[in-house]
Amino acid sequence: MTLPEIVSREEWRAAREELLVREKAATRARDALNAARRGLPMVEIDKEYVFETGDGKATLIDLFRGREQLVVQHFMFAPDWDAGCRSCSGFLDQIGHLAHLRARGTEFAVVSRAPYTKILPFKARMGWTVPWYSSYESDFNHDFQVSFGGDEPSERPGVSCFLRDRDRVFHTYSTYERGLDGLGSTTSLLDLTALGRREEWEEPRGRASALGAPAGSERIRYHDEYDD
Numbered sequence: 001m002t003l004p005e006i007v008s009r010e011e012w013r014a015a016r017e018e019l020l021v022r023e024k025a026a027t028r029a030r031d032a033l034n035a036a037r038r039g040l041p042m043v044e045i046d047k048e049y050v051f052e053t054g055d056g057k058a059t060l061i062d063l064f065r066g067r068e069q070l071v072v073q074h075f076m077f078a079p080d081w082d083a084g085c086r087s088c089s090g091f092l093d094q095i096g097h098l099a100h101l102r103a104r105g106t107e108f109a110v111v112s113r114a115p116y117t118k119i120l121p122f123k124a125r126m127g128w129t130v131p132w133y134s135s136y137e138s139d140f141n142h143d144f145q146v147s148f149g150g151d152e153p154s155e156r157p158g159v160s161c162f163l164r165d166r167d168r169v170f171h172t173y174s175t176y177e178r179g180l181d182g183l184g185s186t187t188s189l190l191d192l193t194a195l196g197r198r199e200e201w202e203e204p205r206g207r208a209s210a211l212g213a214p215a216g217s218e219r220i221r222y223h224d225e226y227d228d
Helices: 009-038 060-064 086-093 098-102 116-126 186-190
Strands: 050-053 056-059 069-074 106-112 132-134 158-165 168-176
Touching: 050 060, 056 060, 060 069, 060 106, 060 158, 060 168, 069 086, 086 116, 098 106, 098 186, 106 186, 116 132
Parallel strands: 069 106, 106 132
Antiparallel strands: 050 056, 050 132, 069 158, 158 168
16 A cells, blocks of 8 residues: 655645645636636527426426526436436435525436336435436437437436526536536536526626526525525
């Protein structure tokens, strides 16, 4: 087993400060990448997707639950599987309290191809409370490139982001497989969306208050203190 070199406190501090320069450069590069992502164009969704829920049927706009943005986790759970994907489960375990996303006008939902009758007991087993929908007998997974093939399509994990302007829904971003590395926190998911963290310093400017009141870091609360 190879362990780090043992040095004096002064040597460690010098090495740490040298690495800090690179970390700050990476932060600036990440901010620039997030701004470029928010600069992407968007595509209007004109197909009527129908999802299965515990309360009946739902459309894509229903998944927003009245909010401006929607982040969907494409959870690998094929109709003939008895349980969901282990890696997708590990990702979902990392998702923080949804109150912080929702305070920024953003909803989070999980979508799988398995029928809801299979999703429900697995969700209960895992102890998750996030909204989870079945896209069984829907084109949703194929159209967003997380299912491929004919009768027994292959699956891959992914995340897709959507923006709602009244009754119109737009697809703004998707990422797959290794693109999910490092995601799971509230800010990392917001960084994928068109409106971002709703902070005034973010580029392009003017989106912090778009489609609703600004909700930047100065409005962070304990999750049981939000109005909604």
